[in-house]
Amino acid sequence: ETGVTQSPTHLIKTRGQQVTLRCSSQSGHNTVSWYQQALGQGPQFIFQYYREEENGRGNFPPRFSGLQFPNYSSELNVNALELDDSALYLCASSVDRAQPQHFGDGTRLSIL
Amino acid sequence: GQQVMQIPQYQHVQEGEDFTTYCNSSTTLSNIQWYKQRPGGHPVFLIQLVKSGEVKKQKRLTFQFGEAKKNSSLHITATQTTDVGTYFCAGYSNTGNQFYFGTGTSLTVIP
Numbered sequence: 001e002t003g004v005t006q007s008p009t010h011l012i013k014t015r016g017q018q019v020t021l022r023c024s025s026q027s028g029h030n031t032v033s034w035y036q037q038a039l040g041q042g043p044q045f046i047f048q049y050y051r052e053e054e055n056g057r058g059n060f061p062p063r064f065s066g067l068q069f070p071n072y073s074s075e076l077n078v079n080a081l082e083l084d085d086s087a088l089y090l091c092a093s094s095v096d097r098a099q100p101q102h103f104g105d106g107t108r109l110s111i112l
Numbered sequence: 113g114q115q116v117m118q119i120p121q122y123q124h125v126q127e128g129e130d131f132t133t134y135c136n137s138s139t140t141l142s143n144i145q146w147y148k149q150r151p152g153g154h155p156v157f158l159i160q161l162v163k164s165g166e167v168k169k170q171k172r173l174t175f176q177f178g179e180a181k182k183n184s185s186l187h188i189t190a191t192q193t194t195d196v197g198t199y200f201c202a203g204y205s206n207t208g209n210q211f212y213f214g215t216g217t218s219l220t221v222i223p
Contacts, residue, residue: 033211035213041215041216042200042213042214042215042216043155043200043202043213044213045210045211045212045213048209048210048211055209056208056209056210057208057210058210090154090155092155097204097209098142098143098204098206099160100145100157100160101145101147101155101157101202101211102157103154103155103156104154105153105154106154
């Protein structure tokens with residue numbers, strides 16, 4: 001089975017710009033969760049999509065938004081980038097909402 | 113807000129010694145998952161516990177879920193250098209439908 005893949009691997013943006021990060025889930029996994037992981041910290045839950053609908057959301061502002069598509073791909077969009085948005089962004093897919101998660105390698109986002 | 117804390121934050125052990133990390137949630141969880149993350153890597157799923165008081169073993173690793181479903185522990189017997197990494201617990205809350213990751217315990221094993 002194919003794993004979870006994320007693109008791009010690294011990205012550099014400036015304050016105020018917008019960014020779209022992409023994730024391809026494992027086939028058959030109808031749930032995808034996105035996380036922000038700052039250096040030396042645990043992953044912080046951004047939101048979760050289940051069958052293309054947002055199922056839960058962490059303590060992140062509305063400028064963080066997402067989409068999940070029927071072909072097991074998903075996107076994380078961040079508008080009006082701030083310096084504090086610099087982090088590793090991880091997506092994780094699972095067969096259902098509370099089930100074990102399979103993580104991608106992440107996208108390292110740097111904001112200048 | 114909901115928090116999941118882990119102690120200790122760091123642990124250095126001699127190879128062959130035992131290691132334990134503890135995970136404590138401020139609220140009841142529907143399940144708890146444990147992950148291992150190597151430096152530069154992504155979290156890798158180890159195990160999931162669902163029932164109150166549940167204990168599961170994987171070779172040298174023993175996982176426990178507390179009776180109140182608010183705490184958990186991971187114990188490694190006779191550590192090896194391959195055990196190096198950061199161990200995270202992650203609890204799922206049906207209130208808000210979200211995962212809460214712990215703060216992590218970084219394990220260093222000295223050969």
